[in-house]
Amino acid sequence: MVIREAIKADLPAIAKLWNHYILNSTYNYDYEPKTADFFEKWLKDREDLNLPVFVVDVEGELAGYGYYGQFRGRDGYLHSAEHGLYFDEKFQGNGFGRVLLEHLMKDAKERGFHTMVAGIDSSNPGSIIFHKRMGFEMVGTFREIGFKNGKWLDCVFLQKFL
Template structure:
């Protein structure tokens, strides 16, 4: 079931996000975050009218997703960048697919024109999912991150919503 996240979900969102920080190149940072930071992130989204959704399965938060401004200048107001995270326990069960479908629907309803995804170029699963959903590869920034003793390339994908 996909629903809007609540403050009660933030501990689970934090666990999923910190796992991504520590064990993947999904997030280009090194240090785990804390519940206070996730609360600030959550309420910033809520106050801005931006979605934070969760996928609940077997009474557990299996994944979460959101979108926000691509850039903060006025001319970018119709372009958003999204994020999707799935718990390692629930990967490869179609959860990311359902979360991205829901985000695309919300973005269309909210009147956005373009959705962007920044994906580590080694994340073949995410790239495959985005291509399946109609995202097109727009370009890759080479060696813009460094994690796990290797240089990381950031691939950008885009879908036109209207």
């Protein structure tokens, strides 16, 4: 397993994972799959902001990816990050998520972030438990904040100081 910064050649595999969670879960609140153009712009925008996307490469296969960015766009949130982690289901449960999240937190701290936030759909208890094991504390739930597949969704927020 290798953690490295994403490159343009990784975008089809990232798109496959991202779109899988759009189409098959409420973990991502988007409704429609994203296009190749979306992902090219997304990666370029992150590069322009000097914000990384990291991938987990297992023998040449992209097992998952993670990224973070400023929690909200206003100046006062400059040191608060929110992250996302997505893994192919066949690579879950083997410790790769822990290693990637540790990598994200270390990188964010080195770039001047003070705290990291995770917003997780309440129907994803595995991710909530994972984050608690990683030292994140539950700080609140936004009830019926999202709507997807004909259902109102609750989003749980967890936070960890870096």
